[in-house]
Amino acid sequence: MEALFGKTLEELKIVAAENGLPGFTAKQMAQWLYTKGVSDIDDMTNLSKDARDRLKEKYIIGRVAPSKVQASVDGTKKYLYPAQKGLFIEAAYIPEKERHTLCISSQIGCKMGCLFCMTGKQGFQGQLTAGEIVNQVISLPESDQLTNIVYMGMGEPMDNVENVLKSLEIFTSDWGMGWSPRRFNVSTIGVEPAMRRFIEESDAHLAISLHTPFNEERKKLMPIEQVYPIEEVIDSLKEYDFGRQRRISFEYIMFDGVNDTPAHVKGLTKLLNGIRCRINLIRFHPIPDSPLRGSSDEKIKWFSDQLNRKGLTTTIRRSRGEDIYAACGLLSTKNMLKEDTEKDY
Amino acid sequence: MPQRKQKELFPAKVLTKEEISPGVFTLCTERTFDFIPGQVVAVALTADEEPRLYSIASGNNTGHIRILFDINPAGSLTPRLAQLNPGDELMMSEPFGRFLGTKDPAWWIATGTGVAPFISMSESGLIQNKKLIHGARTPKEFWFSEHFSSSLDDNYVRFATRETAPGIRSGRLTQWLKEQNNLPNNIKYYLCGNANMVVDVRDILVNKGIPYDNIIAEIYF
Incomplete structure (x- = not known):
């Protein structure tokens, strides 16, 4: 059985046509799926009984409730969602006074192998469908309270750009959930071709995982630098007019003695010259076997002050959910994977 | 736009x-x-x-x-x-990318078609002072093995996880790496292949005391 959840209006029109249903049924289905949140085709009560019966022969709704939740002392909650092939993904709900943010996953695992990331250590198990991405939001118990969605959970969103764009279409279209694209922030390590597509086909905010302005250093932290060097990524950003409303930010995890020196202040100033942006300084949350250590709070404050003096806007991101491994870079479902007996290494 | x-x-x-x-x-x-x-x-x-x-x-x-x-x-x-x-x-x-071979001593570690850049480096005269560790499922998957065998001799180490054959070790290259003591820590390690291999091998090398500065990875995605 195929899931209806995750289909765009165009795809629902095809479903309607293929099953001999009137064209307007597509919009009705979209409303039931994304506005009214039904979990059973029989609940789509403005569709005829015959139409519902026909749909039930081939389709299910396909929404999945989280199977586990862990709560942090700071109020952050980490939700575990079942995904395809018996695999799992995580999403982190981060409530604050004014903002209630959900950090969602775009892949099961990740191919990018960044040295500092727990998801990277899991390797790659699969692409999430648009339905599996949207489901993390709609099936969240606190869904009604959400103000912001960040694509910063498991996976590299630009390595699954087709489904990420489709999910954004569902989130932001009038026929879908009708949320403003400014409520969404999508991160990337700089997969340039897909990033360009995202910039052109979406209005959501963009966050670039930067972590150092220097190529040789970045190559050792982030293998993507071998093929898409950061200065080329920045140059491509400069080709676009992001307007006043759309935001570009740079994520910068601070590693003690590695990327927190005066030379890095200078390098960042030079690299980001001419881009209206914000730099988010992030405490490193140590992961097993990592050769990296986090900068001290004093060092982060010093680094922030130095960048501010150079005219760059910075924020120091508060760590949330570290005690339940929900903080930045810690999401992983590696311990739930079965040993792959087919692997070649 | x-x-x-x-x-x-x-x-x-x-x-x-x-x-x-x-x-x-x-x-x-x-x-x-x-x-x-x-x-x-x-x-x-x-x-x-x-x-x-x-x-x-x-x-x-x-x-x-x-x-x-x-x-x-x-x-x-x-x-x-x-x-x-x-x-x-x-x-x-046009060719691009910065996963570049040099004449310096290095270990090349690959699985599957991840051996491709090492074929290029080798055929370009950069094979001296190198060791190639290649993992695959079966002995048929060690492409260009004649070339590497003749050029590298004992420094061509192959691991097949499912079958074995003369000159090919049975098992996983990760297990072999874990069993090694005194891995050279003053040379570069070039890793190329799927993400799962690269992150596992990198962790093993770091645990063995190899500075992460000396590990250069290219991931297929």
Whole structure:
């Protein structure tokens, strides 16, 4: 059985046509799926009984409730969602006074192998469908309270750009959930071709995982630098007019003695010259076997002050959910994977 | 908004195509650009489709560019690449990328078609002072093994996880690495292959005391 959840209006029109249903049924289905949140085709009560019966022969709704939740002392909650092939993904709900943010996953695992990331250590198990991405939001118990969605959970969103764009279409279209694209922030390590597509086909905010302005250093932290060097990524950003409303930010995890020196202040100033942006300084949350250590709070404050003096806007991101491994870079479902007996290494 | 700029693609004529083992091919095209061993090219069949990246798997002293690929049945490109014949055209970018070979001593560690950049480095005269550790499922998957065997001798170490054969170790290269003491920590380790291999091997090397500065990884995605 195929899931209806995750289909765009165009795809629902095809479903309607293929099953001999009137064209307007597509919009009705979209409303039931994304506005009214039904979990059973029989609940789509403005569709005829015959139409519902026909749909039930081939389709299910396909929404999945989280199977586990862990709560942090700071109020952050980490939700575990079942995904395809018996695999799992995580999403982190981060409530604050004014903002209630959900950090969602775009892949099961990740191919990018960044040295500092727990998801990277899991390797790659699969692409999430648009339905599996949207489901993390709609099936969240606190869904009604959400103000912001960040694509910063498991996976590299630009390595699954087709489904990420489709999910954004569902989130932001009038026929879908009708949320403003400014409520969404999508991160990337700089997969340039897909990033360009995202910039052109979406209005959501963009966050670039930067972590150092220097190529040789970045190559050792982030293998993507071998093929898409950061200065080329920045140059491509400069080709676009992001307007006043759309935001570009740079994520910068601070590693003690590695990327927190005066030379890095200078390098960042030079690299980001001419881009209206914000730099988010992030405490490193140590992961097993990592050769990296986090900068001290004093060092982060010093680094922030130095960048501010150079005219760059910075924020120091508060760590949330570290005690339940929900903080930045810690999401992983590696311990739930079965040993792959087919692997070649 | 400007028109989306991808890597510019140029027509390249296919010179040869060979199925070197079931579902695995080498494809040689005429060479119109210089490259540095270890670089990649973006490849597509038409100018308006999304290209995919392939490591160059040939020396920089020949008149062709060779790529090595296996068919991804769900993929949009490799099944069609496998259908090409000599004289057909495909679209290829200028070589790019910074996973570059040098003459310095190094260990090369690869699985599957991740051996491609090391073929290029080797055929470009950068094989002295190197050790190649290659992992695969079966002995048939050690492509270019004659070349590596003759050039590297004992420094060509192969691991097959499912079958064994003379000269090929049975088991996992990760297990072998874990059992090694005194891995040289003043040389570079070049890793190329799927993400799962790269992150596992990198963790093992770091745990063995290899500075992460000395580990250079290229991941296929």
